């Protein structure tokens with residue numbers, strides 16, 4: 001190759017690299033529609049008319065997801081696949097009826113979970129199994145009247161759980 005060809009090749013390669021590398025300013029392209037990503041790490045999907053959690057790209061490190069006031073009714077094992085960095089998840093005032101054993105799959109780093117104001121009547125065994133670092137769980141404002149102690153049995157022992165707000169009254173009910 002002569003010098004000119006080499007320079008052209010190098011430039012093409014550089015252009016290609018620039019095209020595939022996300023720039024910090026490119027928030028719009030990487031922000032799951034129709035949510036807002038104005039603050040670093042925060043996904044703001046409040047009152048966005050969502051029936052399901054929108055797909056994301058894991059290139060964007062979102063640590064706080066706020067879905068307050070939508071009509072999300074189901075969560076499946078794929079839902080959080082591209083949200084591996086989440087530490088706080090707010091699903092307050094949605095239409096969830098159950099927390100299934102796979103509903104929270106993929107949220108390994110989760111610390112705060114707000115499920116208040118849904119219609120949750122059922123929490124499947126093992127539902128919190130994917131959350132070894134959970135510290136705060138809010139289940140208030142659901143139809144729950146009792147929670148089986150087996151709900152909180154997990155390989156990790158839920159050892160970081162400090163606060164559980166539930167049974168329609170925020171407070172400190174007994175942890176099993």
Ligand SMILES: *[C@@H]1O[C@H](CO)[C@@H](O)[C@H](O)[C@H]1NC(C)=O
Nearest residue numbers: 092116117138140141165170
């Ligand atoms: C739990 O959720 C309710 C309703 O959204 C809220 O009023 C309460 O402050 C929350 N409790 C905690 C401990 O976050």
